[in-house]
Amino acid sequence: MNEMRVGLLGLGTIGTGVARILIEQQELIARRLGRKIVLVAAADRDLQRERDLDLSGVRLTDDAAGIVKADDIDLVVELIGGYEPARSFVVGALENGKHVVTANKALIAKHGEELFPMAADKGLQIGFEAAVGGGIPCMKALREGLAANAIESVYGILNGTCNFILTKMENEGSDYADVLREAQQLGYAEADPTFDVEGVDTAHKLSILAAMAFGSKIRFDEVHTEGISRIGAADIESAREMGYRIKLLGIAKPHFDGDDEYVEMRVHPTLVPLDSQMAQVSDSYNAVQISGDFVEHTMYFGRGAGERPTASAVVADIMDIASGFPDGIAHLAPPMGFVESSRREVPTLPMADVVCEYYIRLMVRDKPGVIAAVTSILADHRISLEALIQKERHASQSVPIIMLTHETTEGNLQAAISRITGLETVDKDVLILRKESAVA
Amino acid sequence: MNEMRVGLLGLGTIGTGVARILIEQQELIARRLGRKIVLVAAADRDLQRERDLDLSGVRLTDDAAGIVKADDIDLVVELIGGYEPARSFVVGALENGKHVVTANKALIAKHGEELFPMAADKGLQIGFEAAVGGGIPCMKALREGLAANAIESVYGILNGTCNFILTKMENEGSDYADVLREAQQLGYAEADPTFDVEGVDTAHKLSILAAMAFGSKIRFDEVHTEGISRIGAADIESAREMGYRIKLLGIAKPHFDGDDEYVEMRVHPTLVPLDSQMAQVSDSYNAVQISGDFVEHTMYFGRGAGERPTASAVVADIMDIASGFPDGIAHLAPPMGFVESSRREVPTLPMADVVCEYYIRLMVRDKPGVIAAVTSILADHRISLEALIQKERHASQSVPIIMLTHETTEGNLQAAISRITGLETVDKDVLILRKESAVA
Known part of the structure; x- marks a missing residue:
């Protein structure tokens, strides 16, 4: 049996x-x-760092380009992260006839559509299980385990930093900024947390999941993306009073309009029922709900990040490729779950056409008639309410009003909100969250 | 591309x-x-039944043996259930060079060790994802997605009937017998529910999961198996008061004693923390928790039974085998996740040596000194208590005492219980459940 050299x-x-x-x-x-996998070489800029691991059998180098070209390597694992030079090394590995495994969601989300055809042309595989959901084998489940299904929805808690912050805000009744600071001190959030807290990391992952679910091309730039930085302790409390918990979800669904097919992709803080499985996913855990016809x-639930869980997914990919090495690669499932030639351009559903239920937090001047004015505008737009909470008076002049709506389109909701914030008794600063009752 | 004929x-x-x-x-x-799967033929004793499906392109027959031998069939799907004639047909299919997919956990649990080597010798595959966890691709996760891990534990809610009954008992405060009757009327439980409610079905599934997790041989007969039929509404309520929910779990762990390795396998009603993911799995849903180093x-969570979810798993297996058909089968992961020659006899840990925390429900005559007598026997056996609840007096002479213990061995616990039931103030009828704090 050939051994696989990594x-x-x-x-x-x-x-x-x-x-x-x-090792x-x-x-x-x-x-x-039934065969060996051998770690032949590893490249890093810092070879002196203490790693508590005996690497004496491994060729250590600071020359990554050398590994990409080396004759004694069959598969390159890219763990540099980011777009460049990661992309160039992956392209180089493929050009040199080497399989690739990566944990780099940004790379796959942005350059996957360049890399997958290149790999397919050369009979090579690209594995990226670790890019989405860390250690959770959710890509394999979607691509292989559920392959007999037309996928109806994907909901994911895909960013551990956000979930850690939201869990802590709820447990401690604290506001976002305080918890973020604490998370940064604990190393759960980066010094510049924008990628995580503004939903970009979740959007990277969602765009990959959506394309794999629907056989469409990856369209990261078209994901509607909102983060968690505007959520206050009071929102978490209000949601809870109404029977919901706020999670940052990535959501993908197919949308059919006559013969036209669209992909709906959005990342935003979402109210999910307190008794749902999704609501129980706490701290830095990730979870992906996938529903099929x-x-x-x-x-699928587990650790979304960390040395050991992420490495588990990387090595599972290496083992999959090694099982078909060198002769059976063509028999592995294609990286995106559909034969490359059958993957299609499917337009993204414009956000204005997305149908949601909404959580709306308005700040209003506490004057007679303001609620009547707000609700009559909603009625004009045929938006009906599931719940309305008027909170006690604040020290300031304005008081919050929380509303939960029934379903309407985003376009209609935004038009109504624009009229509502035109009222002189309503502040411009409105928080809009969305609700999903269909999570399991 | 060759099409695969089923x-x-x-x-x-x-x-x-x-x-x-x-279809x-x-x-x-x-x-x-990238290739077609064609349903060529189907056998059933009753070909007249209304199936709401156009089978006009399919050869329908009541001759199952004919399908097993047919020249125009590459893969046989066995959905007869039970031991025989299912076993004979599967053996026949393998002897005739056909791959096999089955949803039959009893068959795999009892005859897998005969069938897997036979398939391996002939370069054939046996798929059985549907046998455990219904539609949930948990076997694939364990065998491939987590292949880089030494598995540390498997916990599963593997029987939808039991979970449905336990959920309903809790929601309605009803006793077992009443809910079972209702479940039977609704078609959620069989007329003879023994296989489900006494844990046999769960034990079949657990024995397969354990062997796949640890690379050991399937030892269904050695699974310690207890069902849910002795649980009362009061037990569910007492557990809840103490922060737990009762689920029928299949539990498998490796056990190391010096150089000796054992497999621990047990099926019994288990107290799990109310805020765990496992506790949220309600109704007929199944879930499997797998932890690796x-x-x-x-x-992994989803539907554990039903036409459509189970069929989803069967077809996923067919697709896996079709991907390697006819030349790449050797590159698929072996059915039990380990190369057949590397699967070992690992002895089952004797139940007396299993370490658990316990829930004990005693019925005692309400006389002074009885609790002192009971707890002093426990102390003799070095069994310490986490909680003790004495319930209010019943109409009858006896009152229930509920105790939660810290960890001890099963052998030690049983010895103590045997002394306790020897007290003249304690009824012989004792309910012993077990507690697992480590479920996620």
């Missing part, structure tokens, strides 16, 4: 985890796979 | 679902797989 780009947190598995679990892997609801 | 044994509920997917999703399957906790 080269690693990046010996940071995840890279060290991958090296650790390949420490070598015998277990061979028993499962035959399987109904399924959910 | 023959179906059994056109009952699941068989009809499988036929439905293969209705033919185009979707071809886009995902790198991935930490993961959980």
